[in-house]
Amino acid sequence: xxxxxxxxxxxLAGVNPSTVSRALKDHPDISTDVxxxxxxIATQLKYTPNLAAINLRSKNSKVIGLVxxxxxxxxxxxxxxxxxxxxxxxxxxxxxxxxxxxIEKETENIRIxxxxxxxxxxxxxxxxxxxxxxxxxxxEQEIPIVLFDKTIKQNVFDEVxxxxxxxxxxxxxxxxxxxxxxxxxxLGNPQLKITKDRELAINKALNAKKIFTTPLYANNSMEAxxxxxxxxxxxxTIDGIFGMSDETMVGINAALYQxxxxxxxxVISDGQLPALMTPxxxxxxxxGYALGTxxxxxxxxxxxxxxxxxxNQPYWIDTEIIQPTNNQQVNTQ
Amino acid sequence: xxxxxxxxxxxLAGVNPSTVSRALKDHPDISTDVxxxxxxIATQLKYTPNLAAINLRSKNSKVIGLVxxxxxxxxxxxxxxxxxxxxxxxxxxxxxxxxxxxIEKETENIRIxxxxxxxxxxxxxxxxxxxxxxxxxxxEQEIPIVLFDKTIKQNVFDEVxxxxxxxxxxxxxxxxxxxxxxxxxxLGNPQLKITKDRELAINKALNAKKIFTTPLYANNSMEAxxxxxxxxxxxxTIDGIFGMSDETMVGINAALYQxxxxxxxxVISDGQLPALMTPxxxxxxxxGYALGTxxxxxxxxxxxxxxxxxxNQPYWIDTEIIQPTNNQQVNTQ
DNA sequence: CTGTTAGCGCGTTCAC
DNA sequence: GTGAACGCGCTAACAG
Numbered sequence: 071x072x073x074x075x076x077x078x079x080x081x082l083a084g085v086n087p088s089t090v091s092r093a094l095k096d097h098p099d100i101s102t103d104v105x106x107x108x109x110x111i112a113t114q115l116k117y118t119p120n121l122a123a124i125n126l127r128s129k130n131s132k133v134i135g136l137v138x139x140x141x142x143x144x145x146x147x148x149x150x151x152x153x154x155x156x157x158x159x160x161x162x163x164x165x166x167x168x169x170x171x172x173i174e175k176e177t178e179n180i181r182i183x184x185x186x187x188x189x190x191x192x193x194x195x196x197x198x199x200x201x202x203x204x205x206x207x208x209x210e211q212e213i214p215i216v217l218f219d220k221t222i223k224q225n226v227f228d229e230v231x232x233x234x235x236x237x238x239x240x241x242x243x244x245x246x247x248x249x250x251x252x253x254x255x256x257l258g259n260p261q262l263k264i265t266k267d268r269e270l271a272i273n274k275a276l277n278a279k280k281i282f283t284t285p286l287y288a289n290n291s292m293e294a295x296x297x298x299x300x301x302x303x304x305x306x307t308i309d310g311i312f313g314m315s316d317e318t319m320v321g322i323n324a325a326l327y328q329x330x331x332x333x334x335x336x337v338i339s340d341g342q343l344p345a346l347m348t349p350x351x352x353x354x355x356x357x358g359y360a361l362g363t364x365x366x367x368x369x370x371x372x373x374x375x376x377x378x379x380x381x382n383q384p385y386w387i388d389t390e391i392i393q394p395t396n397n398q399q400v401n402t403q
Numbered sequence: 404x405x406x407x408x409x410x411x412x413x414x415l416a417g418v419n420p421s422t423v424s425r426a427l428k429d430h431p432d433i434s435t436d437v438x439x440x441x442x443x444i445a446t447q448l449k450y451t452p453n454l455a456a457i458n459l460r461s462k463n464s465k466v467i468g469l470v471x472x473x474x475x476x477x478x479x480x481x482x483x484x485x486x487x488x489x490x491x492x493x494x495x496x497x498x499x500x501x502x503x504x505x506i507e508k509e510t511e512n513i514r515i516x517x518x519x520x521x522x523x524x525x526x527x528x529x530x531x532x533x534x535x536x537x538x539x540x541x542x543e544q545e546i547p548i549v550l551f552d553k554t555i556k557q558n559v560f561d562e563v564x565x566x567x568x569x570x571x572x573x574x575x576x577x578x579x580x581x582x583x584x585x586x587x588x589x590l591g592n593p594q595l596k597i598t599k600d601r602e603l604a605i606n607k608a609l610n611a612k613k614i615f616t617t618p619l620y621a622n623n624s625m626e627a628x629x630x631x632x633x634x635x636x637x638x639x640t641i642d643g644i645f646g647m648s649d650e651t652m653v654g655i656n657a658a659l660y661q662x663x664x665x666x667x668x669x670v671i672s673d674g675q676l677p678a679l680m681t682p683x684x685x686x687x688x689x690x691g692y693a694l695g696t697x698x699x700x701x702x703x704x705x706x707x708x709x710x711x712x713x714x715n716q717p718y719w720i721d722t723e724i725i726q727p728t729n730n731q732q733v734n735t736q
Numbered sequence: 737c738t739g740t741t742a743g744c745g746c747g748t749t750c751a752c
Numbered sequence: 753g754t755g756a757a758c759g760c761g762c763t764a765a766c767a768g
Contacts, residue, residue, distance in 0.1 A: 073520070073544045075745055086755045091747055099753055116540050118517040122464065123745035125455040126760050133498075141483050147474040154501045163515060165466075166499045168487045182496060184451040187406070207449055211406045291679055320679045327681035346624055346653045348660035348681050408761060419739050424763055432737055456761035459744050740767075751756080 074115035082111050094119075125187060134369065135183035137167045137176060139196040139220060144316035145340050145358050146194075149219065152362025153192060160370060162189070173198040180208055188213060190369045194220040197261055202226065214372030218365040221263060221384075228372070229384040230365040232356045234267035237389040240354045241312050241336045242275035244391060248334040250310030254301055255285045256294050256318040268314050268338070284308070294321025302329045313337035323347045338389070350394035361387045407448035415444050427452075458520060467702065468516035470500045470509060472529040472553060477649035478673050478691050479527075482552065485695025486525060493703060495522070506531040513541055521546060523702045527553040530592045535559065547705030551698040554596050554717075561705070561713040563698040563720070565671075565689040567600035570722040573687045574645050574669045575608035577724060581667040583643030587634055588618045589627050589651040601647045601671070617641070627654025635662045646670035656680045671722070683727035694720045 076094075080087040085104065093100045093108040100108075125131045134157060138146060154164055165186060167179035176196050183191050184207050191208060193215055202224055208215055209226075218230040245253055253276055258265050269285060276283050286301060288294035294313070298321055302308060311326075311333055313319045319337040326333060327348065336352045337344060344353040364385055371378050409427075413420040418437065426433045426441040433441075458464045467490060471479060487497055498519060500512035509529050516524050517540050524541060526548055535557055541548060542559075550562040578586055586609055591598050602618060609616050619634060621627035627646070631654055635641060644659075644666055646652045652670040659666060660681065669685045670677060677686040697718055704711050 071543050071545065073517075076747095077745075087745090088747075088756080089754055092754090095747090101753060104753085116543055118514060118540065118544070120459070120520060120745050121518045122455045122458040122520055123760090124747080126453070126459055126744095126762095127746055127748090129760075131455065141487075142480045147480060150474055150499075151501065154499070155503070158501075163519070164499050166483075166487070166497050168484065168491075170488070181451065184406075185454045186496070187453060187455055207451065210404050210449055211451070212404065290675075292675060295679060320676070324679040324681060324683075342625060343653070346628060346657040348657060350657075409763095410761075420761085421740080421763070422738060424761095425738090428763095434737065437737085453761050456744090457763085459746090459760090460762055460764090462744075738768090741765085743764100744762090746760090747758105749756100749758085752754085 073120070074112075074117045075120065076117075078115060079108060079111050079117060082115070083108050129187070130189050131187045132161055133163050133165055133186060133188050134190045134192065134373075135165045135167060135179070135186065135188040137169060137179045137183070137191060137193045139169050139171045139176075139194060141166075141168060144343070145219070148340055148358035149362040149365075152359040152364075153366045154362075155359075156363045156366040157370075169196050171196045171198065173204075177204040180204055184208055184211055184213065190373050191215045192365055192369055193217050195222060196220075197259060212376070214369060216365055216369040216372065218361060219264070223263070225382055226380065228368050228380040230361060230368055231384045231386060232264075232361060233386040233388050234264055235271035236386075237338050237354045237356055238268040238271035238312075238314075239275050240389060240391045241338065242272045244336045244352060245276065245310045245312065245334060246279055246281070248310065250281060250334055252282045252284070252305075252307045253310035253312055254298070254308045255283055256298055256311065256313045256322055257285055257287050258315055258318065259289060260287050265314065272312055281310075282307075288318060288321065291317045291320045291324075294318040295324045296321075298322050298325035299328060302326075302331055302333075309333060311335040316340060316343055319344065319347065319351065319353075323351070336391075344392070345394060352391070352393045354389045354391050356389045357387055406453070407445075407450045408453065409450075411448060412441060412444050412450060415448070416441050462520070463522050464520045465494055466496050466498055466519060466521050467706075468498050468500060468512070468519070468521040468524045470502060470512045470516070470524060470526045472502050472504045472509075472527055474501060475650070477676075478552070481673055481691035482695040482698075485692040485697075486699045487695075488692075489696045489699040490703075502529050504529045504531065506537075510537040513537055517541055517544055517546065523706050524548045525698055525702055526550050528555060529553075530594055533594075545709070547702060549698055549702040549705065551694060552597070556596060558715055559713065561701050562717040563694060563701055564597070564717045565694060566719040566721050567597055568604035569719075570671050570687045570689055571601040571604035571645075571647075572608050573722060573724045574671065575605045577669045577685060578609065578643045578645065578667060579612050579614070581643065583614060583667055585615045585617070585638075585640045586643035586645055587631070587641045588616055589631055589644065589646045589655055590618055590620050591648055591651065592622060593620050598647065605645055614643075615640075621651060621654065624650045624653045624657075627651040628657045629654075631655050631658035632661060635659075635664055635666075642666060644668040649673060649676055652677060652680065652684065652686075656684070669724075677725070678727060685724070685726045687722045687724050689722045690720055 076090045080090045093105040169176035313322045339353040340358045344351040409423045412423045426438040502509035646655045672686040673691045677684040
């Protein structure tokens with residue numbers, strides 16, 4: 071059976087399609103009995119409105135495009151959860167476009183958003199993205215864009231980010247408190263703003279206290295593991311470790327275990343994973359869910375008010391340091 | 404500037420809209436010079452086709468709905484990657500609907516798919532889903548549905564799954580090899596087919612060898628951790644552990660560490676995470692990416708051939724057991 | 737080779 | 753309180 075249309079209902083009810091249209095949206099003009107009759111037929115026919123038709127008329131799709139470099143990460147899932155959760159409340163649905171860390175894919179994804187007539191775009195860029203020329207199509211069609219998480223410098227679009235410097239500073243203070251003298255910095259891709267910001271901030275804070283640092287760049291957990299192993303074996307002066315992400319944390323944890331070392335470690339993480347490391351790790355919690363929610367809120371502002379202009383500075387999600395309590399380690403019952 | 408339409412191009416080119424339509428899709432009837440002229444104007448106007456209009460006419464949206472219980476960080480991301488990667492090749496985009504493990508949300512998500520006129524639905528159900536009545540709307544509109552990962556018993560729709568029994572059997576054989584006598588089964592939600600299948604298969608295999616088993620049901624890592632802790636403290640005969648997922652694994656690992664136990668453990672997992680547990684864990688690898696790809700392929704068959712009928716048995720992704728090599732533990736460099 | 741016409745499903749404006 | 757008519761952007765059938 072095909073999809074029932076308003077016309078089908080009108081035929082069965084012996085009324086005009088426009089009457090059905092009004093009845094279905096509780097227009098006050100329609101008499102109660104006619105309305106009820108029409109609604110009964112609608113449910114009986116299992117009528118569902120055709121959003122393509124509505125979209126064509128109304129020129130807004132109630133869909134927003136979510137363009138991300140990759141889903142297969144620790145952080146992105148909770149960000150996506152936050153975004154969908156908030157937008158759903160306002161009746162928006164999400165078209166997810168994966169750029170597979172490829173600038174051409176990203177460009178195409180922006181175009182797909184335009185074709186679909188999305189009401190807005192949330193964009194986290196690939197490692198290869200160096201400018202925003204490919205956003206021009208969307209910009210000229212007046213589709214609002216909000217950048218989040220993985221961004222590059224610009225001053226055209228609103229931007230939502232973790233307070234990376236703040237988070238790194240919190241980590242530095244922890245290591246300073248522990249009287250560390252030589253800190254190993256386990257970092258991610260050095261191309262990304264997020265890596266640069268965190269590295270810069272922690273280096274500055276530690277160096278101000280005359281604490282020596284050694285950076286190390288790993289693209290995934292396995293690399294973090296093996297590089298950290300090598301460092302721990304070759305340099306016995308290391309008495310503190312900073313991990314900038316969940317990926318690096320897992321590698322650090324394995325390396326510490328493998329080399330049977332106990333070294334003050336602090337990481338930046340999204341979730342409960344640090345509590346389940348062995349032993350539980352101290353971490354600075356950055357809330358991906360909150361980031362997603364905020365990004366969605368900012369985009370909504372642009373959608374609802376076309377005169378709303380981008381502010382000239384990023385929106386920030388602040389972080390907090392979480393230390394494993396004894397209670398937590400021994401018994402969570 | 405508003406979105407340019409075919410009409411706008413026609414006006415500037417001094418031709419009829421239908422001519423523009425044909426030129427843009429390289430219809431052979433159109434002369435080369437007219438076609439080139441039209442295309443030039445199109446790019447100049449930054450024309451992007453209005454998919455809503457095309458959808459309205461052609462009655463297929465090139466969008467498929469992906470309805471999932473939640474985007475947890477372990478398994479789902481790689482499944483989604485597989486799905487998007489394959490469907491993208493065929494020009495489909497993905498509307499992601501998160502049911503937040505809530506049956507009402509799931510029902511609404513199915514309805515949203517219908518409203519959007521998706522060409523097909525990929526569905527992984529919530530913990531609360533006990534039947535498929537809520538799929539009727541989609542079924543009657545002849546929207547093909549393929550179930551994957553989290554499913555419940557039925558024989559109407561095609562279904563793509565990990566070979567759960569096979570995976571559990573591989574785990575059982577490992578524990579049998581290790582001469583275990585009492586195995587703790589750390590399982591997920593007992594309502595789900597995936598849990599039942601894995602529990603049933605490992606129980607059957609172990610019991611056949613007179614190996615005693617104790618089941619334990621946890622909804623997340625933290626629960627797995629605390630429940631396992633309690634068991635390990637109260638029952639000292641446990642000499643083997645089976646974890647059915649990444650979630651349970653992380654909890655098991657923490658519990659073993661906390662109680663300072665070394666017990667033969669094997670888990671079913673998607674990725675590299677087991678290799679980074681402390682010590683590295685033996686695991687049976689189930690390939691989420693492959694699962695996503697296969698589910699998408701099966702759905703495509705239904706979309707491309709409306710006469711294609713569901714086969715009366717699940718499609719399966721086979722698994723393989725991965726044991727940490729000494730090499731891997733000590734040095735991956 | 738190109739123009740004309742009609743209609744996909746819906747909501748809105750204008751009648752009555 | 754309800755019906756008739758139009759148009760959103762696009763394409764396919766039919767003309768010429």
